[in-house]
Amino acid sequence: xxxxxxxxxxxxxxxxxxxxxIRRLKAERGALLLAHYYQDDDIQDLADFVGxxxxxxxxxxxxxxxxxxxCGVRFMAEVAKxxxxxxxxxxxxxxxxxxLEDSCQPEDFRRWREEHPGAVAVTYINCSAAVKxxxxxxxxxxxxxxxxxQLPANQPILFAPDRHLGxxxxxxxxxxxxxxxxACVVHEQFSLEALAGLKVAHPRAWLVAHPECPEGxxxxxxxxxxTSAILRHVTESVHDExxxxxxxxxxxxxxxxxxxxxxxxxxxGSGECACNICxxxxxxxxxxxxxxxxxxQPRIEMSEELRLAALKPLExxxxxxxxxxx
Ligand code: 13P
Ligand code: SF4
Numbered sequence: 001x002x003x004x005x006x007x008x009x010x011x012x013x014x015x016x017x018x019x020x021x022i023r024r025l026k027a028e029r030g031a032l033l034l035a036h037y038y039q040d041d042d043i044q045d046l047a048d049f050v051g052x053x054x055x056x057x058x059x060x061x062x063x064x065x066x067x068x069x070x071c072g073v074r075f076m077a078e079v080a081k082x083x084x085x086x087x088x089x090x091x092x093x094x095x096x097x098x099x100l101e102d103s104c105q106p107e108d109f110r111r112w113r114e115e116h117p118g119a120v121a122v123t124y125i126n127c128s129a130a131v132k133x134x135x136x137x138x139x140x141x142x143x144x145x146x147x148x149x150q151l152p153a154n155q156p157i158l159f160a161p162d163r164h165l166g167x168x169x170x171x172x173x174x175x176x177x178x179x180x181x182x183a184c185v186v187h188e189q190f191s192l193e194a195l196a197g198l199k200v201a202h203p204r205a206w207l208v209a210h211p212e213c214p215e216g217x218x219x220x221x222x223x224x225x226x227t228s229a230i231l232r233h234v235t236e237s238v239h240d241e242x243x244x245x246x247x248x249x250x251x252x253x254x255x256x257x258x259x260x261x262x263x264x265x266x267x268x269g270s271g272e273c274a275c276n277i278c279x280x281x282x283x284x285x286x287x288x289x290x291x292x293x294x295x296x297q298p299r300i301e302m303s304e305e306l307r308l309a310a311l312k313p314l315e316x317x318x319x320x321x322x323x324x325x326x
Contacts, residue, residue, distance in 0.1 A: 011287050015042075018286050022046060025293035031090070032065035034080065035229045036072035038249035038281040043071045043289065050253060052228035053079075053125050054140040054321060057314070060084050069293060071284050073098045074300075078129045081300040082310050089300040092292045093283035098126050102279060103182030104161035107129040112158065116178060117118060119156040123313070126184075127161055129302055133309035136316070141165060141211050142226035143321035148173050150320055161319060164188065168211040168218060186278045187212035190245050191269040195220065198243050198264060208233060209245035217245060234258055248277045 012018040019042065026046075035047035042244040049059045053076060060068055060080035067088045070077035075098055099277050109131050113121055123135035124144070132138055139147045148169055151157060159166040159179030164187065170177050187210055195217065198205065198316050207312055208230045209221040218224055223233045227250055234242050234254050241262045244251060248265035255263065268276040292298060304311075 003049060008234075011290050015286070018290060019046065020285065021291060022290050025290065026069065028266055029067045029069075029293055029296070031067040031069045031293060032059075032063050033069045033071065034059055036076060036249075036281065037231070037253060038247040038278050039071045039284060040249070040286075041252040042190055042281065042286055043284060044249075044252055046272065046289075047071065052140065052226045054142045054226070055228060056080070057125070058318070059224055060087075060089075061318070063087060067296075069289065070300075071289065072096070073101075073278075073280050075101050075126055075128060078302065078310075079125065079301050079314065081302065082129065082132075082307050082314055085304075085307060088296065090292045090296065091298055091300060092285065092288040093289070094298045096280050096283040098280055100124065100126040100161045101128050101131075104128075104131055104180060106134060109134055109160060111182075112160070112180065116156065116158055119158045119178065120151060121158045122151075122177075123160050123161070124162050124165060125317075129310045131160070132313055133306055135160075135313045137320065138313045138317040140226065140317070140321075142229055143317060144169055145172050146323075147317065147320045148175055148177075150323065156255075159256045162212055164214050164218075165211045166222070167215055184212040186247055186268070186276060188214060189243075189269040190217055190266050190276065192216060193242065194267040194269075195245075198266065200258075202241055202243065202264060203244040205243045205262075206234075206237065206239040207243045207245060213245055221245065230268040231257065234261065234263070247281065248276055249278075249281065 033047045035044050035050045057079050061083040068080050069090045073096045081089040121135045125138050125140045157177050159177040161182030163179045163181050166177050166179040206222045208223045236256045243264050245266045251263045
């Protein structure tokens with residue numbers, strides 16, 4: 001951690017002062033603040049850059065800041081550390097996990113790979129560094145289709161850990177992907193009943209969805225894409241009313257970039273997470289962001305051996321995602 005003299009100040013109770021103090025600590029640390037769209041509005045407003053998983057990985061890689069304060073989930077902060085080992089990567093809460101990461105433990109993943117010799121492991125970025133290290137290429141929701149299309153036609157492919165994204169990619173590419181049975185607790189259980197009601201109440205509304213949603217919902221969607229792709233779509237579209245089938249944190253940027261349009265969050269159903277809010281993303285708050293900038297922790301640590309092993313498939317992703325489209 002850089003040698004800055006930061007006092008152990010208590011968390012300001014006044015929200016305006018809290019934001020001011022976060023800005024001050026951020027400047028003292030020389031920190032770049034990266035945030036995902038599913039963070040609370042006030043965190044997004046403090047960020048130097050807000051993006052989807054691929055854009056955040058690229059921003060972390062090109063950053064020259066001594067410190068990256070990563071407001072997203074842990075696997076995203078790990079990616080920042082893997083791509084930019086010189087930077088101290090702070091995350092407000094180490095409890096900011098992901099149900100997809102939890103569903104795919106490295107030992108199980110290793111066995112799965114052994115059961116399919118000769119198959120290439122294409123792994124969604126929503127996994128631990130240890131699983132990345134056991135993979136051939138990483139993908140994000142915005143790069144997966146392009147990357148899979150670059151693999152030889154007869155190449156058997158394992159896809160982990162999101163079975164819904166995997167099934168969507170099967171339909172899009174026509175490739176016979178072998179799927180790991182994981183799912184996102186938020187996207188898996190949007191309510192189809194609530195969707196039917198919203199469609200009746202808002203017949204002109206355009207349905208936009210993240211590919212982590214199940215097929216039954218995606219089949220009804222007018223547009224499917226990563227968080228950034230959805231944001232771009234609603235901003236550029238001639239339509240002015242949208243039902244949003246992804247975490248509603250993204251509506252903050254939609255309202256900023258397309259004022260005057262209407263964004264209706266699709267409610268969650270009755271599953272494990274009975275709402276549409278990502279419980280992991282919301283572990284980060286203004287208070288623990290303040291503490292993490294004040295204390296220089298929690299921070300992402302990993303062995304150099306693990307970092308280098310996870311770096312390979314991430315670099316392959318960045319290369320394949322940037323390749324010219326044939
Ligand atoms: P994006 O890469 O589309 O931002 O997705 C990240 C994520 O965790 C979606 O649930
Ligand atoms: Fe993971 Fe789902 Fe949260 Fe995205 S929304 S971080 S996939 S649990």
